[in-house]
Amino acid sequence: MEDWKKYQELGLDLYRKGKFEESIDAYKKSLELNEDLESYKFIGNSLMVLGRNEDAVVEYKKCIEISENWYFYKALGWALLGSNRLKEAENAYRKSLCLHQEHESYLGLGLTLNNLSRYEEAINAYRMSLGLQEGWRAYQELGLTLNSLSRYIEARDMFSKSLSIIESNKEKETVNTSFVKVGLSKSLEGMQLFEEALKVFFDASDPDEKEWDCIHSIGRKLVNNSNYDLAIRYFSLATKRYTNIYETEAALVWAIIKSGRSSEYQNYISNLVISEKWDLIDFYLNGINHDIDHIYDKESARYMMYKLNKVKCLNSRDAVRYAAINEISLKDGLIMEFGVHKGDSIRLIANSLTNQVIHGFDSFYGLPEDYVSFYRKGAFSTEGNLPLVPSNVQLHQGWFNKTLPLFLKNNKVKYSSLIHIDCDLYSSTKTVLSLLNNTIVPGSIIIFDEYFNGVGWKENEFKAFQEYVEEYGVTYEYIFYSRIRASNVVVRITDKK
Ligand SMILES: C[S@@+](CC[C@H](N)C(=O)[O-])C[C@H]1O[C@@H](n2cnc3c(N)ncnc32)[C@H](O)[C@@H]1O
Numbered sequence: 148m149e150d151w152k153k154y155q156e157l158g159l160d161l162y163r164k165g166k167f168e169e170s171i172d173a174y175k176k177s178l179e180l181n182e183d184l185e186s187y188k189f190i191g192n193s194l195m196v197l198g199r200n201e202d203a204v205v206e207y208k209k210c211i212e213i214s215e216n217w218y219f220y221k222a223l224g225w226a227l228l229g230s231n232r233l234k235e236a237e238n239a240y241r242k243s244l245c246l247h248q249e250h251e252s253y254l255g256l257g258l259t260l261n262n263l264s265r266y267e268e269a270i271n272a273y274r275m276s277l278g279l280q281e282g283w284r285a286y287q288e289l290g291l292t293l294n295s296l297s298r299y300i301e302a303r304d305m306f307s308k309s310l311s312i313i314e315s316n317k318e319k320e321t322v323n324t325s326f327v328k329v330g331l332s333k334s335l336e337g338m339q340l341f342e343e344a345l346k347v348f349f350d351a352s353d354p355d356e357k358e359w360d361c362i363h364s365i366g367r368k369l370v371n372n373s374n375y376d377l378a379i380r381y382f383s384l385a386t387k388r389y390t391n392i393y394e395t396e397a398a399l400v401w402a403i404i405k406s407g408r409s410s411e412y413q414n415y416i417s418n419l420v421i422s423e424k425w426d427l428i429d430f431y432l433n434g435i436n437h438d439i440d441h442i443y444d445k446e447s448a449r450y451m452m453y454k455l456n457k458v459k460c461l462n463s464r465d466a467v468r469y470a471a472i473n474e475i476s477l478k479d480g481l482i483m484e485f486g487v488h489k490g491d492s493i494r495l496i497a498n499s500l501t502n503q504v505i506h507g508f509d510s511f512y513g514l515p516e517d518y519v520s521f522y523r524k525g526a527f528s529t530e531g532n533l534p535l536v537p538s539n540v541q542l543h544q545g546w547f548n549k550t551l552p553l554f555l556k557n558n559k560v561k562y563s564s565l566i567h568i569d570c571d572l573y574s575s576t577k578t579v580l581s582l583l584n585n586t587i588v589p590g591s592i593i594i595f596d597e598y599f600n601g602v603g604w605k606e607n608e609f610k611a612f613q614e615y616v617e618e619y620g621v622t623y624e625y626i627f628y629s630r631i632r633a634s635n636v637v638v639r640i641t642d643k644k
Contacts, residue, residue: 151180158189167193184213191222200229217246224255231513231525233263250279254288261292283312287327294330299337306331325351336365341374345381349388366398375406397442443632447600451628455636458625465495467629468594471565471637472499474626477590480564481506485547485579486596488527490534492569497537507542508550515546518571519603547575551582562588568608569596576611584619591640592626601633612638620644 148156154177161170171193174186191206203226210219220243227236240256243249253276260269273289276282286309293302309327316322328351335344344365366385369378382399403412442451461467475482482500484493487509497505513528533542543550547570563586568576576595580587587593595608616623621643628636 149181151177151183154180155183155185158186162189162193167196182213184210187213188219188222191226195222195226195229198229200226204230204232215246217243217249217252220246221249221252221255224252224259228255228259228262231262231523231528233259233528234530237263248279250276250282250285253279254282254285257285257288257292261288266292266296281308281312283309283316283322283327286312287330290327290330290334294333294337297337299334303331303334303338306334332365336368341365341369341372342377345377349384366402370402370405375402375408378402379406443600443602443604447604447634450599455625455628459627460630461627462630464596464629464631464635467627467635467637468492468495468567469499470627471567471592471594472496474592474637474639475500475564476592477562477564477588479503479560480562480591481558481560481586482565483508483563483583484567484569485509485575486527486567486569486571487511487534487536487542488569489529490536490540492567492596493534493536493540496565496567497540501537501539503539505540506554507536507540508547508554509542509544510546511544514570514572514575516572516574518607522571547578547582551579555582555586560586562586563591566591566593567596568593571597571607573607573611576608577614580611580615584615587621587640587643589640589642593638593640594635595638596635597633598628598636599634600631604633 154173158170158173158177161167161173171190174190174193177183178186187206187209191203191210194200194203194206204223207219207223207226210216211223220239224236224239224243227233227239236259237256240252240259243252244256253272257269257272257276260266260272269292270289273285273292276285277289286305290302290305290309293299293305306327310324310331313322313324313327328347332344332348332351335341335347348365366378366382369375369381379399379402382395382402385395386399400412403409459470461470482496482503483506484496485508487493487507490507493505493507511529511531511533513525514522515524517523518526531544533544536542543554563583566579566583566587568579570576570579593612595612597608598604598612599609615621622641623638624641626637626639628634
């Protein structure tokens, strides 16, 4: 047998054994001797398993150069979807479907369209997939999209079908039904069938921890409907399952107190007093401006208690933005937003300050790096398209470290009146604050959109600002924050060394 074929055989053997790095090496050696489609394909497949989607894109494109086959377009679609290159993924799936109507390509297309917020088209794609071949995954994804559109009854039916396919399936053992069950539980919650929702939720063997939002949302509705028995039972179960989520215990105590049955639970409550969790519970019970569902973690609760207790807490993100605009005292300074995306917040600012120019900075290709697990590199990309904005907005497209120095060089105004930072990341916030340092003066107002009380808060905008004030000897005061998760806050610079 020729040597390149031997390397291919070795590559396949290693691939089947799950030794993906070694398999790639073997196929690469084969390619040095002879260019062959199979080698590119298996290198691509290994890269996909290793999560190296961008590299897999390159390999599948080579396959397509050699043979325009539907299968390679589909594989390319998955790789592009994994890289968050959504428009390209859509094109790849559509090309695949032109060549061959196949259910997985429709599923991938549905996922892509869903990520592009084109929900009705996504629903059609999932239905096409199911028309070609019924599958638990397509039903599940359809259910998720319907849930997000609050079409709970249809969503419930889709999740139920997904579960019944898994049940009757040979692969039953290998499929994790938790995700489907959590989806179903949310549909039932949407239908106000709380008891059933809870049953399904707790039947899910291993729901992701981030689903704990679901616990609070159902539990809170139960308490508000005075269904205390169920709420207490529910939160008790939740505390056993999510032992590391402090809020659940706090929520349980809250339900107990609201039910007026604290004496029955006296022992339980006093046990918590000696545990670390008490300060959070204390916080809920004293009800400083917040309700149970607005607290992300213990540290946020502490921050609110000790650093923000005199600061005005408003009901929504937009209320905080309007309040900040009203606080502007430095006239004719720069008004800037970092992180424009589809333009929601910049429109609000521009429509409130119609006589001034608002400068909006964004790559319009999304985040330059991963932020939190559900907002990866490329999240919020509009594929370079600029949003529609009022005429007093000037958009500056590109990465902040390129556009901002140029802007500052060409601009005569030397101080900032209002800076809206909505770029999520530590690195981006740090870049903006350092570059703007000379323009940040006593009286400058800065709004941070994801400052604290949400996933990853200590590592991002909060951290960048704390480092900035330390490094440049800046003093500031908080003037507003919002009563929501991932609270936005407004600071006013009071002094500088
Ligand atoms: C959460 S979105 C902004 C949301 C927007 N303010 C709104 O109201 O919908 C974050 C934006 O920051 C942008 N971004 C983050 N870091 C950046 C950087 N270093 N350079 C340019 N844009 C960046 C992303 O492209 C993304 O559009």
